[in-house]
Amino acid sequence: MKVIRSIGALALLCATGAAPALAQQAAPKPPKPQISETTKQKAAEENANPDALVLADFQKRVDAYLAIHKEAAKDAPALKETNDPAQIKHAQESLGAKIRAARANAKQGDIMTPEIRNKFRRLMYPVVQGPSAQGTSGSAKAVKADVKDELKENSEERKEEGGKPVVLKVNATYPPDTPLPSTPPQVLMNLPKLPEQLEYRIVGKNLIIRDIDANIIVDFVPNAIQ
Amino acid sequence: MRRVFLFVLIPVAVACAMPEASVTAQTQVAAQTPVAAAPAPQSVPAGKVILPNKAGSIKFAVIGDTGTGDKHQLAVAKQLAATRSQFPFEFVIMVGDNIYGGNSSKDFENKFSTPYKPLLDGGIKFYAALGNHDDPSERFYKPFNMNGERYYSFKPADGVRFYALDSTYMDDKQLKWFEDQLKMSGSEWKIAFFHHPPYSSGETHGSDETLRTQLEPLFVKYGINVVLTGHEHFYERIKPQKGIAYFITGSSAKLREGNIKPADFEAAGFDTGYTFMVVEIIGDDMYYQAMTDGGKTVDSGSVHRVGKVEPTPNRTAQPIVPTTGNGKKLPPAGDRK
Numbered sequence: 276m277k278v279i280r281s282i283g284a285l286a287l288l289c290a291t292g293a294a295p296a297l298a299q300q301a302a303p304k305p306p307k308p309q310i311s312e313t314t315k316q317k318a319a320e321e322n323a324n325p326d327a328l329v330l331a332d333f334q335k336r337v338d339a340y341l342a343i344h345k346e347a348a349k350d351a352p353a354l355k356e357t358n359d360p361a362q363i364k365h366a367q368e369s370l371g372a373k374i375r376a377a378r379a380n381a382k383q384g385d386i387m388t389p390e391i392r393n394k395f396r397r398l399m400y401p402v403v404q405g406p407s408a409q410g411t412s413g414s415a416k417a418v419k420a421d422v423k424d425e426l427k428e429n430s431e432e433r434k435e436e437g438g439k440p441v442v443l444k445v446n447a448t449y450p451p452d453t454p455l456p457s458t459p460p461q462v463l464m465n466l467p468k469l470p471e472q473l474e475y476r477i478v479g480k481n482l483i484i485r486d487i488d489a490n491i492i493v494d495f496v497p498n499a500i501q
Numbered sequence: 502m503r504r505v506f507l508f509v510l511i512p513v514a515v516a517c518a519m520p521e522a523s524v525t526a527q528t529q530v531a532a533q534t535p536v537a538a539a540p541a542p543q544s545v546p547a548g549k550v551i552l553p554n555k556a557g558s559i560k561f562a563v564i565g566d567t568g569t570g571d572k573h574q575l576a577v578a579k580q581l582a583a584t585r586s587q588f589p590f591e592f593v594i595m596v597g598d599n600i601y602g603g604n605s606s607k608d609f610e611n612k613f614s615t616p617y618k619p620l621l622d623g624g625i626k627f628y629a630a631l632g633n634h635d636d637p638s639e640r641f642y643k644p645f646n647m648n649g650e651r652y653y654s655f656k657p658a659d660g661v662r663f664y665a666l667d668s669t670y671m672d673d674k675q676l677k678w679f680e681d682q683l684k685m686s687g688s689e690w691k692i693a694f695f696h697h698p699p700y701s702s703g704e705t706h707g708s709d710e711t712l713r714t715q716l717e718p719l720f721v722k723y724g725i726n727v728v729l730t731g732h733e734h735f736y737e738r739i740k741p742q743k744g745i746a747y748f749i750t751g752s753s754a755k756l757r758e759g760n761i762k763p764a765d766f767e768a769a770g771f772d773t774g775y776t777f778m779v780v781e782i783i784g785d786d787m788y789y790q791a792m793t794d795g796g797k798t799v800d801s802g803s804v805h806r807v808g809k810v811e812p813t814p815n816r817t818a819q820p821i822v823p824t825t826g827n828g829k830k831l832p833p834a835g836d837r838k
Contacts, residue, residue, distance in 0.1 A: 354638070354641050354649070355641060355649065356641050356642075356643045356648065356649050357641060357642070357643055358642075358643045358644060359606070360604070360605070360606045360608075360609040360642060361606045363638050363641050363642065364605070364606070366641075367638065424705050424706065425633070425706075428705075432601060432602065432634070450603075451603055451604060451605045452602075452603035452605050452608075453602075453603055454601065454602045454603065454634070455604070455634065455635075455636050457632075457633030457634050457669070458633075458669075460633075460668070460669060460671070460697065460709065460711060460712065461711065463669070463670065464711060468672055471651070471674075474637065474670070487636070487637045487638060488638070490638070
């Protein structure tokens with residue numbers, strides 16, 4: 276009997292003692308920087324920070340998209356105040372169709388290149404999963420808990436509301452009957468600012484860039500949250 | 502004796518908390534007349550509005566986190582309409598999460614135009630701020646009166662100006678716009694409304710300290726008097742912070758029962774029922790009453806704004822004094838039913 280008790284106590288001790296260690300193991304490690312050789316070479320030539328070059332490249336690609344958006348908007352019905360939500364949808368769909376036509380060959384990674392995707396994962400990691408928060412005034416623990424709660428709330432709302440699954444595809448329409456998940460402000464603080472026509476949304480573990488006026492997915496980072 | 506002591510102490514404490522407030526402001530604080538104490542919430546008959554309801558005053562309602570289309574939103578909407586029959590408010594402030602879930606035409610119907618039909622039919626205007634669950638394209642929905650903008654200001658009547666902010670995307674451009682607007686403002690009541698609360702006792706979200714860091718200096722510098730927010734699915738009134746009165750009304754359709762955790766800055770809270778607020782401004786006094794979908798009063802009182810001080814670059818605090826009739830902290834969440 277004593278032997279059984281001793282084994283039980285030992286098992287309990289191991290279980291409680293190992294729990295924090297297991298939890299620590301379960302926490303994903305921070306993503307390692309993945310800078311392309313081209314960027315590394317350019318950084319060396321210009322004596323620049325490679326990460327700054329990656330973000331500058333992102334900005335350039337966003338600007339290029341915005342030029343397409345603005346050109347398409349010239350011929351699309353203007354988004355204006357209306358009592359009829361269907362008219363808002365119609366304006367979005369018209370603009371979306373024109374943008375789609377203008378970038379018919381667009382594919383994932385045109386804006387979010389591999390090194391930009393990696394940079395985004397690194398920017399999000401501290402507030403979502405990392406041991407310390409950056410760019411916020413709250414404590415690391417509180418910020419992470421808040422982000423976690425908000426993502427959980429998104430997930431619950433998705434279950435409650437139903438709607439079509441979001442197809443992660445460049446140029447795809449964001450399903451109008453599907454909840455738009457929120458993006459925690461702490462995450463937004465850490466990401467590059469977008470022009471007012473675009474927004475970030477976290478869909479599941481993925482980060483999408485959504486064109487608000489056209490309601491289309493411009494590009495996305497799969498598994499932005501690991 | 503104790504009341505007299507408090508009456509002397511509160512203005513002194515507020516004055517001490519505003520070291521750079523003008524002498525005039527401090528004098529006005531000390532010279533203010535007390536606002537009559539409101540009855541305790543428990544003693545107010547269900548559905549009764551205890552605001553002064555004075556002819557010519559500015560009357561409005563506040564709802565938040567509304568857009569579910571479910572029975573709770575409908576119940577609050579029904580009570581809101583019933584309340585208007587005795588307290589004729591002219592407009593409704595929506596502090597965000599106006600349309601949860603999808604945002605098809607049917608959604609706008611089920612989650613806005615149908616629940617509030619009696620009010621809309623009565624010509625009541627709604628002014629919306631965007632919440633984290635809202636599609637920014639809602640700004641083009643005319644009944645939200647956003648003028649196609651994510652952030653905007655409006656003056657529904659002489660003596661008060663509202664500032665609707667998009668707290669999900671508080672970027673430099675918006676902050677500059679806000680500051681420019683405040684610089685141009687006059688001596689009216691200045692009320693900001695947006696979704697995320699800079700102060701909150703909520704266990705789920707809590708205070709948005711990042712937002713507080715961004716906005717509070719502007720609030721203080723330019724004399725924002727009152728801040729209305731949602732996001733947390735309960736009602737809460739915060740003890741005035743740097744002279745600013747903060748309210749959370751995020752349970753007009755969603756509720757997180759027992760979510761208020763003890764916090765020093767909480768003045769009153771209610772997290773066991775669905776709520777909305779009715780508010781009345783008469784001169785330098787703003788009276789408020791928070792009610793449930795069943796018409797029960799859960800909080801009431803007033804804030805007194807001292808003086809009509811024009812914004813100046815050197816002013817770092819504004820004269821506002823809380824005078825809550827029943828500003829006792831409510832019992833713990835579990836005991837509030």
